[in-house]
Amino acid sequence: MSALNIFSQVVLAIFAIYLTFKFLQALRLVPNQYAHIVERLGNYHKTLGPGFHALIPFVDKVVYKQDLREETIEVEPQECFTKDNVKVEVDGVLYLSVVDPVNASYGITNYRYAAVQLAQTTTRSVIGLLDLDETFEERAKMSKKVVEVLGDVERLWGIRVHRYEIKNINTPRTVQKAMERQMTAERERRAVIAKSEGVRDSNVNDAQGRRAEMVNISEAEMQRRINEAEGWANEIEAIAEATAVSIEQIADAISQPKGKEAMKLQLKQKYLKVLDGLGKDENQIILPKDITNYDSLIEGLSLEQLDEVEDTPKK
Structure with a gap:
């Protein structure tokens, strides 16, 4: 075999490999989210989407491969x-x-x-x-x-x-330092403001507490006085009602037969009871001219007046 024949076979083998490679290149498998741009004889022909595609060898050429993902x-x-x-x-x-x-x-x-x-x-x-x-x-x-x-x-x-x-x-570092100083001053200003607001709120709360305490005390005192006044009024009303009942009972007793004689007898008993305490050292009294004639003395006295004489010591 001559050298020319060997060279020709080598060239044919290379050409065959080249043709095989070109035919293989004409078969395209495009992945998902990709696009291949195909030119035919130097002009844009079409865009290949995902899938299998067959091109014309030596005529069609994929010139760009674009990734469609973000x-x-x-x-x-x-x-x-x-x-x-x-x-x-x-x-x-x-x-x-x-x-x-x-x-x-x-x-x-x-x-x-x-x-x-x-x-x-x-x-x-x-x-x-x-x-x-x-x-x-x-x-x-x-x-x-x-x-x-x-x-x-x-x-x-x-x-x-x-x-x-x-x-x-x-x-720059100089600007960062200036900003840090500014931020520090701003934080200190906010801290002072927060502290002053806290003191102010505390004073307001204290004042409100004192005012509420004073209001409660005044209301309690007012209620106490109202209760005392109501008690006194009830007491006076009860005494008045008891006195009225007593007077009515005395009047009823006097209107009964022998009522006047019984009244005079009770007056005499009280008069004698009053005279029983005249000998005490702590009593200073002014006696009438004739204390034995008590019929004339009690003639103008009522039972309530004798009670006052008996209960109140003479000094």
């Missing part, structure tokens, strides 16, 4: 200046996915890089409109603004930006 793209830290000329360093995370594989392939050379650059420029623009204190409070506003700006190019780039989250906002 991607997480790191936005590198960048220096920005706030409205009050403070330099901060901001980074974030971008979440997007391909919704139109054709535009994502032909609408822009690299949609990932373009989305990151647009997110960075939008972040710088938004931070430039805010003061330093507002940048820490307006993270949601900045994220929303980046999503809105990227939403304007979604159709052209064939992507959809789901959200953008700012991870860190770093400030």
